[in-house]
Amino acid sequence: MFLRPLIAAAVLALAGTAQADVTATDILGRQVSLPEPAHRIVLGEGRHLSVLGLMHDDPVALVAGWRLDKPLDPPTMAAYRQKFPAIDAIRSVGAGNRDLSVEAVIALDPDLVVLTLIDEKDPAMTVARQQLEAAGIPVAYVDFFSHPQENTVPSLRILGALTGAEDRAESFIRFYQERLDRVRQRLADPAIPRPRVFMHVHAAPVNCCSTVGPGVFHDFVTTAGGQNIGAEAVKGVLGNVSLEWLIGADPDFYIATGGAHMRARGGLVLGPQVDAEEAQTSFDALTSAPGFASLRAVQTGHAAGVWHLFNDSPIHIVLIEYLAKTFHPDLFGDVDPMDTMQQIEAKFSPVAVPGAWWVTPQK
Template sequence: MRISQEISTVLGLCIILSSMVASAADFTLGIYGNANLDDTIDDKDMAYVKEVIKGTKAPTNLADANHDGKINDLDEIQIEQIINGTEKEITVIDSANRTVTVMLPVKRIAVGGMEDAVAIRILGAMDRVVAVSEYLLTLDYDRAFFPELQELPSIGSEIDCEAVLAVKPDLLLKYSAKKVEEKNLPGVVILNLDMYRARNTINEMKILGYVLGAEERVQEYIDFCEPIFKEIKEKTAVLPSDKKARVYVEAQGDYVTHTKMGASGYQIELAGGQNIAADMIGGATGWLEVDPEWILTENPDIIVKMAGWNRDNTTAGYETDDFTSMKALRDYILNRPELAKVKAVENGNVEILAYDITYNPDYVISVAYLAKLFYPELFRDLDPVAIHQEYLDKFHKSLGWDVGKHGTFVYPPIAN
């Protein structure tokens, strides 16, 4: 493994070209070999590197496909191998902005969190998982969703390096908030892919797809999600601003909300809503505390409160079939005296949404539910329950889950 936080000066300066070169992409795929800085690696990158070598194109940081500090014929060979799926290693930029080289193929994976476990199942690589976070083995919602992992060894809740080394993984996959000293895991590649902030999820999923040799599977995932996002965007884009749902989203704790960078802030945007805290300045993960008076002043049309994962002492999602906890949480918000004059409370537009379908790569499900909640007339023909079921059947088929019979994902439940 090679890890570098710095690139050569000439190449590093060229990252600013990304907005010009990759104007058609929603993001720049963080893999060395993506020379033209779009959202994939293909023949266009080969052509771009040829132009760089000839001196007719400016170098970009990702044009150095083999990450050796030079752009030459070896980079063309590496890009060709990535395209053909014959590369022996691949260098990526992870969620902690670390440059990481992974030796391929990856055969043994230790998983440090639920979000990454979801991604691995979507990509069809659960048979490579050799150990998992303690949370995946002890928390009710994780146990319900990952029955196939329950007999695997634990690597602890905060990553026990000795436990990781004991299972001899090629790769430790985790989210960046869990800190691990690389020197304590010799021979193990550490890759941070958060998978809980929807704004970055497609990029992270594509990176993992290349790392695991599952590019076709990740494209199936994208092909499922994008038409749903497109339909919602097209239908809500024509709405005048005063007709768009103004939304206050509340995470764990009273009056903790998310900006546009928060874990659920982007879902509000994708569903066509206006997050009233979108442009505020929050913490590193996009959360901030607000005053009830501010909410009263903003007067949102809808309040969305997150539930489950034992946060705010609630159960929701795949761990239960009982709506009692979600109902109690909704009643609690409706009865907050300081919110009595807020439009959403006066009109009873308080919705409870499960974390299970929001804070991981399955977030497309939450977007479908939210669009229906925000604009029931506009999306009269949108059936989020059917979308949810189709998604599970396609990407989590081993669960055999029947959404119509099990789970509590939105309260009040949606009647199509």
């Protein structure tokens, strides 16, 4: 006589479990709820497919559409295409700078749209988000770019929760946090000198010099135990100074960023499918150019080049290790950034692309 109520209670419990929402609080503090883990996602930035790849064996299967103003770099795209041919079925929902077609998104019938902190500051994107939510499409904000040290771990947890990959997300977070904590702990003593660092982004020997204010590379430099002197002249995320300003500032370290996109501009070439010889040749051309060659940092061997697209991805932990070892070799002699990169590729990423990620003066 007691069996029937027990069965009824079990049925109700199962029903409640089936109806339970998947929830997460996004980077803006907004609660996002889904009836089940997302499996038709629209990415506001195409390059964030590789972030999903840190927690899913087949991230392509989860993505219905993406905006292409910040796409995967061509070699990484080719590696994904080789392993996941279905990537060509992902539809574009916008190609221009911060362009997003609400109609194209709605037509894909997604269960989640992922936007970024940069989108939140764009009034047009605020309107687009309101239109998407009015159509019943949940929107979550993440950030791996504007404030990477503050927002990377929460953003990984957001994506892990909303795509049913909490365990995988936590596994990468532990890997990331252990390395970040090691850097911070070794630099915790305020008596440790912080060298003055100039970040020359998208570096070329002409039209000098783009550099960074607060956020992004500034965060990487300060976490690695340096002072970003670009913030003295640039108040926004990105700005320009003259070569004369740079020479007068006389930084202790000169760090240039580059990529395959700089090849046509005669600049620093680094990244996937770039060989070490091309990277070194482009770096030598940059640092031997008039003005740059006279920098004390160049003359003393305190110059280096790094891949620009370490930004906007959790793999920036590799860059932080590299910078910390460059600025403080006595504290980080046992740290191997290349080993960290290889472990990420072997343990977490579904694809691996060889390349040259940094370059230093030849001895």
